[in-house]
Amino acid sequence: MEVHRIHFDCLDSTNTWAKAHSGEFDPKKLTCISASTQTKGHGRFNHPWVSKQGNLHISFFFCLSPGDPRLPNLAQIAAFAICSLLLEKGFSIQIKWPNDLIFDKKKLGGILVETTPIGKQLGIIVGIGLNVNAPIEGFISLSEIKGAPWDLESLIDEMIFRFQKELEKGFSPQAFDALLAFKGELVSCYVGDKLIEGTLLGLNDQGQLKLKLSDGTVAHFSSGEINILRTQ
Ligand code: BTN
Secondary structure, three states: OOEEEEEEEEEOOHHHHHHHOHHHOOOOOEEEEEEEEEOOOEOHHHOEOOOOOOOEEEEEEEEEOOOOOOHHHHHHHHHHHHHHHHHHOOOOOEEEOOOEEEEOOEEEEEEEEEEEEEOOEEEEEEEEEEOOOOOOOOOOOHHHHHOOOOOHHHHHHHHHHHHHHHHHHOOOHHHHHOOEOOOOOEEEEEEOOEEEEEEEEEEOOOOOEEEEOOOOOEEEEOOOEEEEEEOO
16 A cells, blocks of 8 residues: 655644545555544543643544445554564563553553545544653653654654554454463453453453453453452
8 A cells, every 4th residue: 555644743643633634645555644633642541641742643534335344443554563573673562452552561652543435435534643752641652661762754754564464364352362461360350341350361362352360261352441459
């Protein structure tokens, strides 16, 4: 897929801008919209995403047919692309299910996927926020992990290349499972407004999260949000 790059010094949100301009992009290309800062960056559950100069804020726009098998796991494909890229560079980043990037239990980055109709296709917006050079309170940044600043431009180029490659390959539950954090630990998982506790076992072959419950049964989850209760 040919790549079209657009960069702004400042936007409200790269996801919002991508959605508003989705009809103008070439549906056969991967359009990458980045911004040095965002004034209204947002994440999952409408949480604000603090976006400082020096960090990475990018949205990938592309089109898929509504029946594409990759649709339910696009955020996981993006998390896998970033995590495996950083692992190759020697940083032990993991994925907190379903798609947060963490280091030493602290959040480094997150992914927000949104969709918009484009004729008979689905316009996909995969927004990635990664703390690279600017520390954010309550989070961790790559420069804090490395103890030195990062070349943000090269990292963005590498990430675009890697995301493209992983998108072409599609989602592999087995490969994703190998990068999953908190295996064997007691976690709670919100599914809608229901809170379930169990030991995190990993992913099944369908990509669902497996939790071993206190009665010994194994429950499978396609979506939700986990929190750590106890390290075993
Ligand atoms: C999350 O962890 O809740 C997801 C955070 C996603 C933030 C990125 S930054 C680039 C893009 N623009 C946004 O407004 N959000 C995403």
